[in-house]
Amino acid sequence: MYRPADFVEERAAHLHRIVQEHPLGAIVTLTDQGLDANHIPFMLDPARGAHGVLQGHVARANPMWTNVRDGAEVMVIFRGPQGCISPNWYPSKHETHRHVPTWNYEVVHVHGRLRIIDDEKFVRGVVARLTRRHESAQPRPWKMGDAPADYLDAMLKMIVGIEVDITRLEGKRKLGQNREPRDLDGAVDALQERGDTALSVAMAATRNQD
Incomplete structure (x- = not known):
């Protein structure tokens, strides 16, 4: 991944946060037929191994788990907030007109x-x-015990578990760190006004990066 110095993110806590807040990962595998990608919700256990472990499952009917050998190298892509940034939001644009639209995002x-x-x-x-994690916000969270035991057993037989032992994390946070403070503030304010809270909060956080 191309990572200019301003946008490199190597702090494990920030990378883990992006994965945990945006758990739908695109797992990329290399098969005899070429590259393949599947979109799977993952759980991250940051305490296991040197960099953590991802856990998830795929449908038994999905050839992904039979098309790759156990222990194969894979890459899983997690994307955080993202969106287009208009140069009209930069105060300096109205003085020099030397700005163009860009796309800001977080990715691991x-x-x-x-x-x-x-x-x-x-x-x-x-x-x-x-289930516990993603149902927790519901007024009456669904739990596995709500389903008949025979139905649940049949459903579980239709999926296969997977883990990814993480060997390396590569992060990029392109959030306007290379802009003048007033231009960054202008973009943050414009995003807030448009209701794009997630991206505006991520960009605002770069003002005081620790």
Whole structure:
């Protein structure tokens, strides 16, 4: 990934945050038929291994888990807030007119080794953790016990567990760090006015990067 110095992000806490806040990852694998990508919600366990471990599952009918060998190198892409930034939002544009539109975003490339885990206990645990996390905001969160046991057992048999042992994290946060403070402020204010809170908050946070 092309990463100009202003936009390089190497702090594990920030990279883990992006993954945890935007858990739908695009896992890229190399098969005999060429490159393949699948979009899977992942759970990150940052405490395991040197860089953490991703856990998820795929449909048993998905050839992804049979088209790659266990231990194969993979990349998983997680994208945070993103959007187009208009030069009209920069005060300096109205003085010099030397600005063009650009696209700001946060992204993490997770490199690691794939582990296929075709085990009912593992799959049940992954589903339980994903459910607890993503149902927690509901007034009455759905839980696995709400479904009939025979139905749930049948559904679990239709999926296969996967893990990615992370070997390297590569992050990029292109959020206007190379702009004049007044231009950054102008873009943040314009995004807030348009209701793009996530990107405006991410950009505002670059003012006091630790």
